Amino acid sequence: MSWIAQLKTRRPSLFWRTFLLLCGLIFFSVIGWLQSFRVLSELPYSQGVAQHIVSTVNLTKYALVTVDPLYRVDLLKILAAREGVLISPRDETDKVIRIPSDGYNGLIDQLVKSTLGPETVLASSVNGNKGLWVTFDIDGDNYWLQTRDDVLDPPYGTAWLWWALAAGLASLFGATLLARHVIEPLSRLSVFATQLGQGRNPDPLPEDASTVEIQAVNVSFNRMVQDLRRIEADRELLLAGVSHDLRTPITRLRLEVELASLSEDSRNAMVSDLEQMENIVDQFLAYARRTSEDQVMVNLGEALHAAIDNARIEQDETVELKVESTDDLFIMAHPLELSRAIQNLITNAMRYGRSDDGKLRLAMTIRRSADKQKAELIVDDQGKGLPPEERERVMRPFERGESARSGVTGSGLGLAIVDRIVRRSGGSVTLGEAEPHGLRVQVCFPLLQPSALKKALKAQDKAAEALAKKEAALAKQKSAENQ
Incomplete structure (x- = not known):
């Protein structure tokens, strides 16, 4: 069988299956939460950005209208230096790239137009200069207001990635602990059943488990094992007793057949039957015999x-x-x-x-x-x-x-x-x-396996050394007694 066929027939362990199911549940829950957060925060965020753009345009417009013409240039410089707001005339030959009309940006565009007028244009680039560009007019003259375009960034940034990573690691750790907590009693029960099927005498399962269900299973399993051991002991005792009691009459019958005056064919047939019966008794004894070594x-x-x-x-x-x-x-x-x-x-x-x-x-x-x-x-x-x-x-x-x-x-x-x-x-x-x-x-x-083989060889060498020392001590003791 090739390794591909073995891989197909291999069953995943319950721990990994439970762990992967928990990880999948956590992953889809986080994705659903992020989607819900995005949908629920879309309108408030868009309204806030739109209000910010409208307020910036209106305040700049009113400041330019009300300021003394002598100080208008100084005002424009202050707005550019402190607020990052630039004012430039609008021309029909301007090369304009409007902001996308989907998602947050589309909703922001609608909200701004509903306040400043449907002719308002929001652009992400004008004449190759990137930023957030908004049109407005003063006394019939059209202008561009340019400000930083980071106000259009969704409220995620990069911090959420680190939080998501930390939450994912914590969730994986929790999923591991939960899967291990659930699977460990079943794994112990599986090992116990395997050892029992191999004829070993494993230690009883703990009856003080942390959950009622596992405690009930362990108690019932321990009682079942005790009953099985009792039944097996009774069966071995019965087979051994019957086999032992049958040996004496079989031996007596064989002796009588050998001494009886029978024809050769009859004697051979009867001896063959008795040997067959003795062989069956030996099989009973072999089946009932159970080594404790x-x-x-x-x-x-x-x-x-x-x-x-x-x-x-x-x-x-x-x-x-x-x-x-x-x-x-x-x-x-x-x-x-x-x-x-x-x-x-x-x-x-x-x-x-x-x-x-x-x-x-x-x-x-x-x-x-x-x-x-x-x-x-x-x-x-x-x-x-x-x-x-x-x-x-x-x-x-x-x-x-x-x-x-x-x-x-x-x-x-x-x-x-x-x-x-x-x-x-x-x-x-x-x-x-x-x-x-x-x-x-x-x-x-x-x-x-090689590691177990080395361990077994060491144990065998130690046992041989102990036996040699014991024999040497006995020989020395006998020599002393003879003297």
Whole structure:
């Protein structure tokens, strides 16, 4: 699977989904607020600017009309120096660029014309000189009044950008805290459920949560876990007790069959049945047995070869074995349980995976997954295989395929034990179709990452040193006692 396909199938986490939704809500809320502010402030702002322009024109006009002609030039200089107001004659040949007629400027133009007259012209440039230009007349003579054009700037400026940035950062911080506060209990519950599904015993969820809903969920989940543990303990005790009690009569029956005066065929048939019953008892014990030891670092390739040696199938003339293994694939598992799982896969293949000629053509492969995050153990046979609709069912305890029920007997616990052991290591078991025919069992384990691998190696070295010191101390003590 390519990285594009993996990206498409990957689901976003609830934290990021909630965080992005909150950010989107904040963003659109701010945009809506700015739009509302602009609409609501448009008329008051336009009225204020228009009143300012009208007042400037009227005051300048009245000042020029009422001032003594001798001081008119001085007045114009004062207006230009202090107020930035310039007066110049208007000519028909002037090159005029009127202010835009949309938004604020269009409304300002209408308000100014309603007061100074419809013939009033507001321009942003006259003869190449930029500014705010307004026409007025004195005794029939037309003039231009030029002032600063910053009065037409909307009431935003650049300060709002900084305020918006500060508000955005504060909102992002608040959204992060809110999303984390909402998601953290669910994340803890997810980790708890995952550990429980792997057969671990996680610490109980806190029952003093800050919200009533999370508190109720945690309390109910803790009670459910306690009930499940009690049921599982009772089941293990029942299976172990029944299996233990069956061993004695099976052993007695086998002894009596061996000593009884029976024909060879009858004796072999009865012994075969008793061995089958004993094997079923062993499967019950294996399914009921649950180790309390911590998982350790295991080389999957070495575990596979050790399990093959213990099964002794290489000496079986009816077995054609092909093994392909990638070195140095380390996982976290219980060594004995992992060996039992591999041997169950081999036993399952020997029972149900033989070809029509009676031979078992078995291929066992260890490799890295496509994403380099998992180690895969693939077991292929060339038997009849399993229909797709039966593959999920046979993974449950005491279930066997239809083809397995004719001619071959068993407890139906082999694959269930494998699935249980693999899930304790955080892995998964998948049944598929081998090439050209047969059953494929694909077992996936999480690979130890380099940092975790280094940590596990250090812990292993420390454990080995502690064991060596303990053995040396015991040897020294025995030597002293002998003396």
